[in-house]
Amino acid sequence: MPLSKAELHLHIEGTLEPELAFELAARNGVTLPYADTEALREAYRFQDLQSFLNLYYELMAVLRTEQDFADLADAYLARAAAQGVRHAEIFFDPQAHAARGIGMGTVVEGLWRALGRSEERHGVSTRLILCFLRDESAASALETLEAARPYLDRITGIGLDSAEVGHPPAKFREVFERAAALGLRRVAHAGEEGPPQYITEALDVLGVERVDHGLRCMEDPALVGRLVRERVPLTLCPLSNVRLRAVDTLADHPLPAMLEAGLLCTVNSDDPAYFGGYAGDTFDAVHRVLGLSEERLRELARNSFLASFLEDDEERRRRCLAEVEAYEFPRTA
Numbered sequence: 375m376p377l378s379k380a381e382l383h384l385h386i387e388g389t390l391e392p393e394l395a396f397e398l399a400a401r402n403g404v405t406l407p408y409a410d411t412e413a414l415r416e417a418y419r420f421q422d423l424q425s426f427l428n429l430y431y432e433l434m435a436v437l438r439t440e441q442d443f444a445d446l447a448d449a450y451l452a453r454a455a456a457q458g459v460r461h462a463e464i465f466f467d468p469q470a471h472a473a474r475g476i477g478m479g480t481v482v483e484g485l486w487r488a489l490g491r492s493e494e495r496h497g498v499s500t501r502l503i504l505c506f507l508r509d510e511s512a513a514s515a516l517e518t519l520e521a522a523r524p525y526l527d528r529i530t531g532i533g534l535d536s537a538e539v540g541h542p543p544a545k546f547r548e549v550f551e552r553a554a555a556l557g558l559r560r561v562a563h564a565g566e567e568g569p570p571q572y573i574t575e576a577l578d579v580l581g582v583e584r585v586d587h588g589l590r591c592m593e594d595p596a597l598v599g600r601l602v603r604e605r606v607p608l609t610l611c612p613l614s615n616v617r618l619r620a621v622d623t624l625a626d627h628p629l630p631a632m633l634e635a636g637l638l639c640t641v642n643s644d645d646p647a648y649f650g651g652y653a654g655d656t657f658d659a660v661h662r663v664l665g666l667s668e669e670r671l672r673e674l675a676r677n678s679f680l681a682s683f684l685e686d687d688e689e690r691r692r693r694c695l696a697e698v699e700a701y702e703f704p705r706t707a
């Protein structure tokens with residue numbers, strides 16, 4: 375039995391495994407520029423965030439129908455459940471699909487086919503978070519929020535992702551204000567490749583409740599002090615940081631120092647099909663490579679539920695937290 379945990383930083387398009395990509399390509403008559411799954415996996419050598427995003431957006435071409443989105447989400451939820459995920463707050467990128475003529479309704483209703491029965495089928499409760507692409511215009515983000523209006527009963531919050539440097543949070547002040555007025559929760563990627571200043575802006579200008587990544591806060595002790603004092607959750611993604619070269623190796627990851635500093639850290643898988651591991655794999659890796667103690671792992675799991683948007687289901691949060699506290703780590707001989 376794995377440790378129960380919530381996944382708070384997961385791009386559903388980043389769970390597209392090569393096998394499913396080829397299956398959907400065949401189903402939809404899409405030709406991929408790779409001979410087979412082996413050749414595709416060979417392309418997973420990234421220099422930075424942009425080199426990953428190029429492949430990530432390219433491969434999305436296979437996602438066309440509601441059923442495609444349902445199959446994608448269902449495959450993720452089955453894998454996540456097997457690794458102890460009990461609650462998942464799932465990002466999706468509607469502008470990347472709109473660019474290919476796939477409308478908001480196809481994406482949201484397709485994902486909902488899987489999410490709507492996830493608790494019953496996989497034991498995983500879910501929330502959907504609509505992300506705006508920060509390398510698109512502020513006007514496009516506003517249009518995207520408008521397009522989402524008919525589906526807001528399915529959407530818990532908004533986020534900000536894609537190429538960070540040169541696209542500061544303040545560019546999206548208006549759309550975040552409108553989303554807040556609609557009662558949507560707010561998060562944003564900040565401090566993945568971008569400077570600590572972007573983290574401050576995400577908090578002060580966008581009013582975010584969690585910071586996705588936030589890794590580079592460690593360059594600014596005053597900011598670390600503020601994040602600790604205000605108990606701002608960070609959704610860290612250590613395997614992603616290695617693959618996108620934000621850190622040299624996993625052994626160099628600042629997670630232990632961040633926990634030591636008192637930051638409210640969670641660990642997550644970001645784009646697990648591309649970065650070599652799902653939520654449980656990530657917990658195992660930080661235990662093995664960073665030497666985090668079992669009590670630190672329990673703290674990370676506890677933090678994941680505390681930082682989740684489960685305010686509308688406090689009973690579930692309480693039950694999941696109780697599972698975390700009762701968990702007995704396997705004894706190794």
Ligand SMILES: Nc1ncnc2[nH]cnc12
Pocket residue numbers: 385388423430535536537563566614644645
């Ligand atoms: N790690 C990441 N950073 C920014 N945008 C993303 N979209 C998917 N994964 C992302």
Ligand SMILES: [Zn+2]
Pocket residue numbers: 383384385535563586644
């Ligand atoms: Zn991300």
